[in-house]
Amino acid sequence: xxxxxxxxxxxxxxxxxxxxxxxxxxxxxxxxxxxxxxxxxxxxxxxxxxxxxxxxxxxxxxxxxxxxxxxxxxxxxxxxxxxxxxxxxxxxxxxxxxxxxxxxxxxxxxxxxxxxxxxxxxxxxxxxxxxxxxxxxxxxxxxxxxxxxxxxxxxxxxxxxxxxxxxxxxxxxxxxxxxxxxxxxxxxx
Numbered sequence: 001x002x003x004x005x006x007x008x009x010x011x012x013x014x015x016x017x018x019x020x021x022x023x024x025x026x027x028x029x030x031x032x033x034x035x036x037x038x039x040x041x042x043x044x045x046x047x048x049x050x051x052x053x054x055x056x057x058x059x060x061x062x063x064x065x066x067x068x069x070x071x072x073x074x075x076x077x078x079x080x081x082x083x084x085x086x087x088x089x090x091x092x093x094x095x096x097x098x099x100x101x102x103x104x105x106x107x108x109x110x111x112x113x114x115x116x117x118x119x120x121x122x123x124x125x126x127x128x129x130x131x132x133x134x135x136x137x138x139x140x141x142x143x144x145x146x147x148x149x150x151x152x153x154x155x156x157x158x159x160x161x162x163x164x165x166x167x168x169x170x171x172x173x174x175x176x177x178x179x180x181x182x183x184x185x186x187x188x189x
Contacts, residue, residue, distance in 0.1 A: 001178045003034030008177060009068065010077040011039050011094065012059060014046040016084030019056035020163045021111050022048050025077045028170035034177065037062045037073070041091065052082050065093035070100035075177035080112025080132065080162075089120040099123060107180070109158040109173035111165070115139060118157075128152060129159040 008029050029036050040061040048056030088094045099121040101108050115131040125143035129152050136146040151160045151168040160169035
């Protein structure tokens, strides 16, 4: 599966995004030939975390939310991390950026706590997905159906539960972006 000529945005929230949930999908996209743009709130560097508490590696931010639009990309990856997902869902710019991928029917991949951002974006009505188990009720309250599976694909939306699911998550997100199948909003949204 190749992503040659494809441009993918991956989000990072400083001192909040979970290291492997950021680095492994980024590497998978790059290994498949895709171009990755790291997007965050402010320019500079962003440090990840491990298990929400331990300091992770630092990554260069390529663009800020104010510098990008979904039109510029073929797909989006939203890593988890409890604090990172919470920071992202609290940002009007981040949520608008995420929502635009659904509006444009582009593939979106979200792992662990990242579906919090999808709830905030209002795009889960009628969808089946997975996440970290503690988000089950939040997803159901947002109109989605939660399932406890390694990876779930619903019309271009790829979701997984936690870092243990990264091999399946990365394979599916590359596949969905390569196919270009978009994560359109459910009817009525």
